[in-house]
Structures are given as structure tokens and as C-alpha cells.
Amino acid sequence: MTEDPIRAEQTLAAWTRIETWLRKHAPRTFERLPEPTTEDRLRSLEQELDLTIPADVRAFYLLRNGTGPASDFDWPTSREDPEPTGYFLPDGEGVGPLEDLSMWFEGPVAAERLDDAPGQRYLPITTIDPDGFYGTFVDCTPGPGYGLLGGYAEADIPSPGKTTFAAFLTEVADALHEGRGFGGVDAPRVIEGRLDWR
Template structure:
């Protein structure tokens, strides 16, 4: 198996574990998981943004187009809208649907790129708010850092990391199954059928 195939398989295994946990313990979060994205939608995103989505991120989107419905990642338009459940990852983050990634790409991360590195391709993938101003990105720049996650925040330079998306999801799955915290968060808890790490 190639490294790409291994990482894609790790992602699928980790996400299946997360879904199994959600179904058993946080059914309201599980019920709002979106349908898969299509290969065509992924190719369209890549063409629009001039980048190649890493294999582990691609594998995730082909089983779930984010961690909640698209409406969770837009500002609410009505008091009658369901309460968002898509921000259930540690630190209150959610993985946005493909249709949001292009907007986030043109927003905070693009504005923070160094002028002397115009070839950088940082694709925002998680966020804590509908504007996508804070969260993590996957490095889609060909070369040494390709496929690694990093952090970004409005008015700050992106901070490259050392872990892959597959490794991140695996650690989330491990924390859930072991009932322990993740990073600085407390142990996962369920509130009214929803997963909440905070």
C-alpha cells in the first residue's frame, strides 16, 4: 500500500469508530451527519482553488461532507432553525462542508499568506465559527509539508503543524472510546443527545 492509501484507510477506520460512538452515545449529533460528497464535487473544488486535496481528507469527504449539515456552518437565519450540532469536535470545532471551504480559502487563510510565498495552498478544513476565521487547515502545497494540518486565526500567520488529518481523526476516535480529554478539553460528555467536549 502507498502512504496515501494507508492514510485514507486510517481516516475511514477512525471515522467509522467516531460514527459508531456517536450513534450509541450522542444520537442527535449522529442523526445530523451529512451525506457524502461526490468525487465530482471534490474535483471541482480542486480546480477552483488550484490545489490537490490530500488522500486522507478526500477519503473523509467521500463518506461525510463535513461534521454537520451546511446550515450549521452559516449564520442562523431564523430562531426556528435547529440548534447546530456540527461543531462537536474538540475545541468546539467542526469540519465544514465542501461548499464552505472555498469561501474560507479566499478569506482568512488567503489574507494571511506571506507575499513571498504565493504558491502556498492552505485549505481551511475546521472552524469554530460560521465565518471560518479560526480553525485548522490542511497544507495542500506540493512538497515537504503536504498533507499536514496547521492552525490559523484572523490577523495571524498560519501555524503549520506536524500531524496528518488521518492522525487527528484517529486521536479523536481514541479519546472518545477511552472517555478522556483531547488537548486542553475535558472528557467528552453528552448533553441532550449531543456530543460536547467543552
């Protein structure tokens, strides 16, 4: 927990750089970024799910309640915008609004489904589809893995990772500003004012 302020600051710095890039190069994506959530909503989610949200994830949600409007993460997706802008992270992932996280939590990464590790508290934060069946979670289990990201898929046991949300956002910001891909993903491109990074 002593790294919490550092991770929060890293998130703030990285996200500021991401928004700066979006404003200049992908204005349609930038304009659809949602307003922040509130501390009260974050605390309410923590109580509902019986976990503590890591400081870097908390810092992000206090800046933006996801990477696109809530309609981008609904199923079916909004008819007003048939190509949602909220899934602009590498591999077509998007950070869902706080209100969707409790629904995703009950899905493939629910603690009660991990028979061999019933105490695990994995909170999904990114997805590649409105159902939330595939994406990235943050480990909210007290202990050495707390705050690390991992991957999940509907039919698989979640796989822990080795990086933090703050480090991930920093890598995204670096790649955008340097015009390069990372982790097997090609360099970002902009289509009609939208960032499309798949």
C-alpha cells in the same frame, strides 16, 4: 504520495469508530451527520482552488460532507436548531461542508495574503465559527509539508503543524472510546443527545 492509501484507510477506520460512538452515546449528533459529497465535487473544488486535496481529507468527504448539516455553518445559524450539532470536535470545531471551503480559502489563509510564501496552498477544513476565521487547515502545497494540519486565525499568519487529518481523527476516536480529553481539552460530554466537547 505513497502514504495516500494508508492515510485514507486510517481515516475510514477512525471515522467508523467515531460514528459508532456517536450512534450509541450522542444520537442527536449522529442523526444530523450529512450525506457524502462526490468525486466530481471534490475535483471541481481542486480545479477552482488550484490544489490537490490530500487522500485522508478526500476519504472523509466521501463519507460525510462535514460534521453537521450545512445550516450549522451558515451565519446566522439555523433558527430551527439554535445550538448547532456540527461543531462537536474538540475545542468546538466542526468540519464544514465542501461548498464552504472555497469561501474560507479566500479568508485568512488565502495564498495571496502570505506575502513571504505566495506558493502556499492552505485549505481550511475546520472552523469554530460560521465565518471561518478560526480553525484548522490542511497544507496542500506540494512538498514535505503536504497533508499536514496547521492552525489559522483571522489576524495571524497560519502556523503549520506536524500531524495529518487521519492522525487527528484517530486521536478523536481514541479519546471518545476511552472517555478522555486530549490536547488540553476535557473529556467529552453528552448534553441532550448532543456531543459537546469544549
